[in-house]
Structure formats: C-alpha cells, structure tokens
Amino acid sequence: MRPGHCQAKSRVIGSHVKPYYEDVKCIHKPKNIINDVRKEFGVNISYSKAWRSREKALDMIRGGAEESFQLLPSYLDMLKLKNPGTIAEIESDSESRFKYLFMAIGACLARFRSQMRPVIAVDACFLKGKYLGSLFVATCKDGNNNVYLIAWGVGDSENNASWEWFFTKLRSAIGHEIPDLVFVSDRHKSISKAILTIFPNALHVHCIYHIGQNVKAKFKHENVNALFYKAAKAYRESEFHELFNELERYDPAIDTYLREASFSRWARAYLDGKRFDIMTTNIAECLNAALADTRKLPIQCLMEYIRNMMQQWFYERWGHASKMGGHLTSWAEGQIAKRFALSQYWLSEPIDMYRFNVKDGNSSGIVDLKAKTCTCRVFDFDKLPCGHALAAAHSRNIDPYTLSSAYYQTEALLCAYADPIMPVGSQADWIVPNESASVNLLPPATRRPCGRRKTCRIPSAGEEKMRVKCGRCGQIGHNRQTCSNPISLDKKNEGSSKGARLDHV
Structure with missing residues (x-):
C-alpha cells in the first residue's frame, strides 16, 4: 500500500519486461511499462521508475556501455x-x-x-x-x-x-x-x-541531392530545383548548357553559385564516365x-x-544471384529491356563494320561497337548499351549482352557474395590472446549530457519535414486513424446530400 512500492524495484520490473527489448527495432516506451504493470499487477509506478526499469532491461540484454x-x-x-x-x-x-x-x-x-x-x-x-x-x-x-x-x-x-x-x-x-x-x-x-x-x-x-537542396533553400523559385537535377543528369554538354541557360533566366545568382561549386564536381556532362550512374x-x-x-x-x-x-x-x-538464368543481373537486364523497347524502330545506318549512325527521330547518335561508345554518352557513362547501340547491334545480330561491362555480369555478382561472413560465436567459447584480453579500453571522455537524448537529426538546408494531413477533419499534424476531432454537422449534411444526389442519379 505504500506509494513507493518497495517490492516493485526497477530491476524486478526490468527482468519482467526484458522480452520486449530483444528485438532492436521494437519500441516499448516507459508509458507502456506503466500500463503493463498496472494491468498485470495492479500497481501504479512512476515514470522515472519505468524509465529505470527500461534501462535495467537493456543492460541485461546488451550489457552496459x-x-x-x-x-x-x-x-x-x-x-x-x-x-x-x-x-x-x-x-x-x-x-x-x-x-x-x-x-x-x-x-x-x-x-x-x-x-x-x-x-x-x-x-x-x-x-x-x-x-x-x-x-x-x-x-x-x-x-x-x-x-x-x-x-x-x-x-x-x-x-x-x-x-x-x-x-x-x-x-x-x-x-x-x-x-x-x-x-x-x-x-x-x-x-x-x-x-x-x-x-x-x-x-x-x-x-547532386545535397547541392540541389542548397539551391532550393537559397533560390526560392518553383522550377529551379527540377531544372537543376535535369542539368546535373544531362549526358551531352549541349543539353546541359541549354538547361543551365534556362536556370540563369530565373536568377543570375544561380550561375555564380553553381560555377563556384565547379561543374566537374556535379555535372555529368563534364565528367568522363568514371562516375557511372552514381550521382x-x-x-x-x-x-x-x-x-x-x-x-x-x-x-x-x-x-x-x-x-x-x-x-x-x-x-x-x-541465393538470389544463383537463380538468375541470364548472362547479366536482373537489374541490368531490366535496364536493357527498357532501352530496347524504345529503340527497336530506330533507323540504323552503317558507317563501317563497327560504327553506325542511328537516328531516333529527334537527334542521332554515332555508335562505335568496338570502342563501346556513343555520341549520346549514355553508353560511355553507364557501361550498358544505350538505345542507339542496341539498334546498331540488332541490325548486325550482335548479342547486346556482350556490349555490357563485366561489373553487371551474373558471374561477377555470384563471386561478390561467394565467401560467407562468419559469426564470432558465443563469448564463452572465445579464445583470445592475453594481449587483447588484458587491454583496459575505457569509454571516450565525450559523454552525452544529461537530459533526454536527441534521436532525430537536424534537417539540412532546403530539407522540409513531411506534414501529414488528416483525411477526416482536414487538419495538419495527424492522420485519419488517430483523429479524435468531432466532425461538424455541416460536413455530415454535406456528405448525406452528396449521397442523396448520387442515389438520385
């Protein structure tokens, strides 16, 4: 009957709620512990005791820091x-x-x-x-x-x-x-x-995402962010300058900012293909x-x-790679299939045994199947055949998979995961040299200050927090499932009148 509940110690409660914390991603808050103890034992504990119980349970499972x-x-x-x-x-x-x-x-x-x-x-x-x-x-x-x-x-x-x-x-x-x-x-x-x-x-x-977020934060224009990404991902220099000139029309300061960031650092058109498609x-x-x-x-x-x-x-x-029956990985085959579907009706004009001029309706690309290059530069960067190369290879009955880089082969993927990663086993079975066992490694001096620990990072420039809008009451900050606001009679009548109109129709 005492308010402190001397038998309900934090260690006792911690051993009772320990199963909740065996999964790292499981979230069982102190308020959940308070409700569990109240329902199961009929005892009301304080928030501080519930928090200490949670910490004791975590120490039992993972050990102390x-x-x-x-x-x-x-x-x-x-x-x-x-x-x-x-x-x-x-x-x-x-x-x-x-x-x-x-x-x-x-x-x-x-x-x-x-x-x-x-x-x-x-x-x-x-x-x-x-x-x-x-x-x-x-x-x-x-x-x-x-x-x-x-x-x-x-x-x-x-x-x-x-x-x-x-x-x-x-x-x-x-x-x-x-x-x-x-x-x-x-x-x-x-x-x-x-x-x-x-x-x-x-x-x-x-x-380019971090630079794009800075552009979005510095220059408050509606289309600037989308234009920047198009310019950064452009393969040809002519296409890049066309989009970049359009960016300059919104604000001349954008030109100064992006030039200071150096085109060779973020614009694909100013690189030589070493970056692949990782932007x-x-x-x-x-x-x-x-x-x-x-x-x-x-x-x-x-x-x-x-x-x-x-x-x-x-x-x-x-296991997934061992089930791939093709010469290339499933992702690479999917990319080639998309490009082939677009290029199967393009006109391929041979120049010599390996070079072709492929017309795609809007422009053309000169392909060299031996050097594995194309003037559209998609072939050069991705190391996968572009649409022009696929059209040229189709006209010569050349297997397009032979034009792809060895990095995308199924054999390379199997080799990448061939060696298993072994566990260290139970601590009781460890055979550790005396030199390592005798090391007294202390924690760093930079201990976290007192108070509630921060678990969310500070948003970067231009990064906006997603705002949830309720579909039931229309207010921002919660969703339909957690909505507790009463619905006005006007909305109810409006809904019933809409139903009546639908029945009438």
Whole structure:
C-alpha cells in the first residue's frame, strides 16, 4: 500500500519486461511499462521508475556501455580469426580512452577490388548511445544495384582528424592504387581535405541531392530545383548548357553559385564516365537509415549488428544471384529491356563494320561497337548499351549482352557474395590472446549530457519535414486513424446530400 512500492524495484520490473527489448527495432516506451504493470499487477509506478526499469532491461540484454568498450578488443580479435583478411583497428589516447575504430570484413575487401565498380560513397551519421560519436561508412554498388558495404568506423565527430584517420585506414585496406577510383560525398570540407591528402589521384565528386537542396533553400523559385537535377543528369554538354541557360533566366545568382561549386564536381556532362550512374550518396544514406534504430546500441553490439546484417545480405543475395538464368543481373537486364523497347524502330545506318549512325527521330547518335561508345554518352557513362547501340547491334545480330561491362555480369555478382561472413560465436567459447584480453579500453571522455537524448537529426538546408494531413477533419499534424476531432454537422449534411444526389442519379 505504500506509494513507493518497495517490492516493485526497477530491476524486478526490468527482468519482467526484458522480452520486449530483444528485438532492436521494437519500441516499448516507459508509458507502456506503466500500463503493463498496472494491468498485470495492479500497481501504479512512476515514470522515472519505468524509465529505470527500461534501462535495467537493456543492460541485461546488451550489457552496459562501459562493458562494451572493455569487450571490444577481444571481439575484434575473434572477428579477424573467423574472417580471414579482416582489418579491425582501434586507436586510444594516452589515458587508454577510446578514440577511433575502423572495420572492414575480408570478404568485402577482396570482392570490391575485383567485382565492384570503383565508385565509393562516404558519409557519416551521429550515434545515439550514452557516449557521443559518429559512425563513418564507405559503400559502393554491386552489379544488381544493391548497397555493398566496404568499411565502417567510429570517431568522435566529423572533423579533419577523424576523417583523415578513417581514409588512411581505408587506403591501407583497399590498396594504394585502384584505377579510376571515384569518391562521392556531400560538400563537407573535412571530407574534401582528407581525400585530397590521402587519395591525391582519386576523383572526388559531390552528391547532386545535397547541392540541389542548397539551391532550393537559397533560390526560392518553383522550377529551379527540377531544372537543376535535369542539368546535373544531362549526358551531352549541349543539353546541359541549354538547361543551365534556362536556370540563369530565373536568377543570375544561380550561375555564380553553381560555377563556384565547379561543374566537374556535379555535372555529368563534364565528367568522363568514371562516375557511372552514381550521382548521389543515396547508397550511404540508405545504410544510415537501415541503422537508425541500432545506433543507440553499445559499441560492441553495434559492430555485431552490422556484421550480422552483412551475413544475412551475403546469404540472401548469393541465393538470389544463383537463380538468375541470364548472362547479366536482373537489374541490368531490366535496364536493357527498357532501352530496347524504345529503340527497336530506330533507323540504323552503317558507317563501317563497327560504327553506325542511328537516328531516333529527334537527334542521332554515332555508335562505335568496338570502342563501346556513343555520341549520346549514355553508353560511355553507364557501361550498358544505350538505345542507339542496341539498334546498331540488332541490325548486325550482335548479342547486346556482350556490349555490357563485366561489373553487371551474373558471374561477377555470384563471386561478390561467394565467401560467407562468419559469426564470432558465443563469448564463452572465445579464445583470445592475453594481449587483447588484458587491454583496459575505457569509454571516450565525450559523454552525452544529461537530459533526454536527441534521436532525430537536424534537417539540412532546403530539407522540409513531411506534414501529414488528416483525411477526416482536414487538419495538419495527424492522420485519419488517430483523429479524435468531432466532425461538424455541416460536413455530415454535406456528405448525406452528396449521397442523396448520387442515389438520385
């Protein structure tokens, strides 16, 4: 009968609600715990006790944040033992406090060098746990247009030192010389500086989505954003300048802003095809979204979650690739099928054995099947035959799949996921060297301040929060299912009169 309920301790309640938190993506809030305890035991507990019970339940399942840092060196040793070729390194400060972490699975590194397009998208997102930090990711695309994680790491924040350390480790992991290597990122100054220092021979281009959002925020014109994307994605320089001149008519300041951003960094027409069709950092953003709920985990649990996610990806995608009966991946075949449907009635005029002049009704494209180029430049950039090349190949009875890059072949996709990613096993079965077991790795000094933790990121420039409108009452901020507003009699009468009119008709 006492209001404190001394028998309903937070640890007792935490052990009772522990099953709710075994799934990382499950959301069971303190108010849900209050309702559960009231319904099951007839006891009213305070919000603070419910919150403490939730924290105790999470500690029982995942362990504490401090214990996770202590366990991290042993975990990484076991990961390298189970997955040969894996690179996992930790850097700490003079007081043995955690500073940086870099991880790259051996199977991912080997297949990136041989089977993937050499275009890497890099990005970072903040962690939501007890200690501050940022998660760095380096990703690319496989031949079936799926996200392929190359490496990831943890640092204190997005600053010059952390990005330079991450790129230094990435360089040693993927190798010093990769021909035609391209990095895609936002316009973060620390990323640009680190790439220029660590990868001086690589091409660094910018995400057109981030530039487009800045254009949208700076220049308040209705059609500017859509025109910018059309200009950025244009293949021919003539088409690009036509669209860019149209942009200048809206506001001359747009010309100054986009020229300062450098055409060679974002305009496809000013590149030589090394970027392929990867115009944004969306592959990295998708990975950040997939890890949105897991970024609140302790660091060792977060690393294990990412490893387990990749283990599932490798198994599922290898099974999917093994069922592909064609020469190319299903995504590449779909792209070719769309282009062939548009080009099957185009006129192909031979110039010599390999070159053709193909007329598509609006303009023409001169195709060289031997060099795998076309004046429309779609063939040059995508490394998949464009409509002009397909029309020319059809006139010579040439298999269009032989004109595609080896990156899109089914065989390359099978090789990319051939080596499985092994788990580390139960902690009780770990055989860890004494050097790693004796490491006393402390958490970083940058602990999150008191108060409710922020879980939503600050919107970027030009980014608008989606507003939900109720279809029942018409107000903004909720939907039809959660609407509790009364419906006025005028709307009811209006609805009944409409029904009457319909019955009359």
